[in-house]
Amino acid sequence: MSQPILRVARPTNDIERVADFYTAGLGFDVLAHFEDHDGFDGVIVGRPGCQWHIEFTHQHDVMVDDAPTTEHLLVLYLPDRDEWNAAVAGLHALGVTPVRSENPYWDHHGMTFEDPDGYRIVLQNAAWG
Known part of the structure; x- marks a missing residue:
């Protein structure tokens, strides 16, 4: 059985700022990015070769709330x-x-x-x- 790859995905209002936090701040790499994919822009960060990565998306003309609790x-x-x-x-x-x-x-x-x-x-x- 092959190993699954874990992707954590969540929306953001500021892709550049959140990507900078994870890349410049934590040393992750940008693994992929996309623009206007069915109304969404996104960036995927992580470390090459790892079985996980994080995707941040922004839906055009939609504002999302910040984290709902401090336990997320x-x-x-x-x-x-x-x-x-x-x-x-x-x-x-x-x-x-x-x-x-x-x-x-x-x-x-x-x-x-x-x-x-x-x-x-x-x-x-x-x-x-």
Whole structure:
């Protein structure tokens, strides 16, 4: 059985700003982008060779709300301390500061940041499993 590929997709009002957060801030690559695909523009970010990526779309003439709660999280496990420090530094370089997690568990070995749409990203300095 082949491995599935996970794509997390969500709308945004500002593709460039949110793509910059994930590429310049977190070091992801732009894997693909599209314009006016049946009324949608989009960008797909991630890391080449990984079985996951994130897609941000904007439907023409539609405004979407920011994240509905502070518990809508994307958690990135970065067990290598240098890689974790680089991700934190990348976000700081964009002027993004950490926020306190709603669930204090994430503050024990990580930092939480909000992307431009208010969705939270946890950079967890630990291994999964």
